[in-house]
Amino acid sequence: xxxxxxxxxxxxxxxxxxxxxxxKTAQRLAFHVLKKPREDxxxxxxxxxxxxDTIKFCKKCFNFSEDDLCTICDNASRDPGVICVxxxxxxxxxxxxxxxxxxxYHVLGGLLSPLSRIGPENLxxxxxxERLSESITEVIIALNPSVEGEATTLYLAKLIKPIVxxxxxxxxxxxxxxxxxxxxxxxxxxxxxxxxxIG
Amino acid sequence: xxxxxxxxxxxxxxxxxxxxxxxKTAQRLAFHVLKKPREDxxxxxxxxxxxxDTIKFCKKCFNFSEDDLCTICDNASRDPGVICVxxxxxxxxxxxxxxxxxxxYHVLGGLLSPLSRIGPENLxxxxxxERLSESITEVIIALNPSVEGEATTLYLAKLIKPIVxxxxxxxxxxxxxxxxxxxxxxxxxxxxxxxxxIG
Numbered sequence: 001x002x003x004x005x006x007x008x009x010x011x012x013x014x015x016x017x018x019x020x021x022x023x024k025t026a027q028r029l030a031f032h033v034l035k036k037p038r039e040d041x042x043x044x045x046x047x048x049x050x051x052x053d054t055i056k057f058c059k060k061c062f063n064f065s066e067d068d069l070c071t072i073c074d075n076a077s078r079d080p081g082v083i084c085v086x087x088x089x090x091x092x093x094x095x096x097x098x099x100x101x102x103x104x105y106h107v108l109g110g111l112l113s114p115l116s117r118i119g120p121e122n123l124x125x126x127x128x129x130e131r132l133s134e135s136i137t138e139v140i141i142a143l144n145p146s147v148e149g150e151a152t153t154l155y156l157a158k159l160i161k162p163i164v165x166x167x168x169x170x171x172x173x174x175x176x177x178x179x180x181x182x183x184x185x186x187x188x189x190x191x192x193x194x195x196x197x198i199g
Numbered sequence: 200x201x202x203x204x205x206x207x208x209x210x211x212x213x214x215x216x217x218x219x220x221x222x223k224t225a226q227r228l229a230f231h232v233l234k235k236p237r238e239d240x241x242x243x244x245x246x247x248x249x250x251x252d253t254i255k256f257c258k259k260c261f262n263f264s265e266d267d268l269c270t271i272c273d274n275a276s277r278d279p280g281v282i283c284v285x286x287x288x289x290x291x292x293x294x295x296x297x298x299x300x301x302x303x304y305h306v307l308g309g310l311l312s313p314l315s316r317i318g319p320e321n322l323x324x325x326x327x328x329e330r331l332s333e334s335i336t337e338v339i340i341a342l343n344p345s346v347e348g349e350a351t352t353l354y355l356a357k358l359i360k361p362i363v364x365x366x367x368x369x370x371x372x373x374x375x376x377x378x379x380x381x382x383x384x385x386x387x388x389x390x391x392x393x394x395x396x397i398g
Contacts, residue, residue, distance in 0.1 A: 003269070003291060007249045011247060028219070038248075047213040048210060048240045049240050050210075051207050051240070052232065052237050066206060089230070093226070
């Protein structure tokens, strides 16, 4: 017999629906909510529904946005001539962190994966092609260096090569601060292939 | 500049307030909520506030409960003469799992800890003493084998010794399925002290 009150059990179940949260963690989180003041639970609840209600996709790049255009597409100081293609909206925050990129983004919404039945028609590729006019000087394809990421990069590169003068991808090689000793063979061979002239 | 829309940022912040959830995990969870249908967010939000509104403490044992008495205190088939003292309500689910205990519980709501300024007056000790009548045959003190747990166990034992005929604590020793080789010295010495006659 389960001695957890029904409404507590329901809350635990809701927490287990989140990715990477098992029964034990869900229990811990639910107990935490019970310990904190009611305002905290209400504010959390409101944030959940508010985010869902106000966040839509940017009409241009499919980033998360509260308006028709996201804060990047809508920023006049960003260069609309350079488009960085990413898999998902959360990748944008990651690429923005170093503060080195001043172009715009395009969110694919996934990667090509025949096994999961994700073909070109399931990704935001049509929207990307519509953005590619003569004023686009470079498209940077910034997808994960995984099998699906590689396949999607090659597919996109082939598709847009006739339209865009420069197509690039992120460099592959040794992570900063790492040691040769611990690099896997594939990383090493790509670091070798991508070697850069110095001096 | 932060390019996360305000309402999304708010949701991420709410997630980071949960124990053990850092910024990166919070981001992942918030993106998950955005990906799922609106009903899911609403159901999660409702569960948060519902749990907070309906769950109170059992008047007798301070377990979580939707009624005045929790399902254990209110169960006529449980032996009210045996009280198992635990630190927190979530410990009850853990002790109920093996299904070997048929008594009742009492939730202290913490452990004595002079460093964190938690004294006897901050724990549900008064409620425990009020439950101790002549009909109580045993009190099992089931606190963590930590410094605070030990101190609280000794404090309680001394306090209730004049009232209750039998006071016991959980056995300390080797965990089932473990190997001698990996046991720490304290566990080993307690396993030796607590050795049990066989044959």
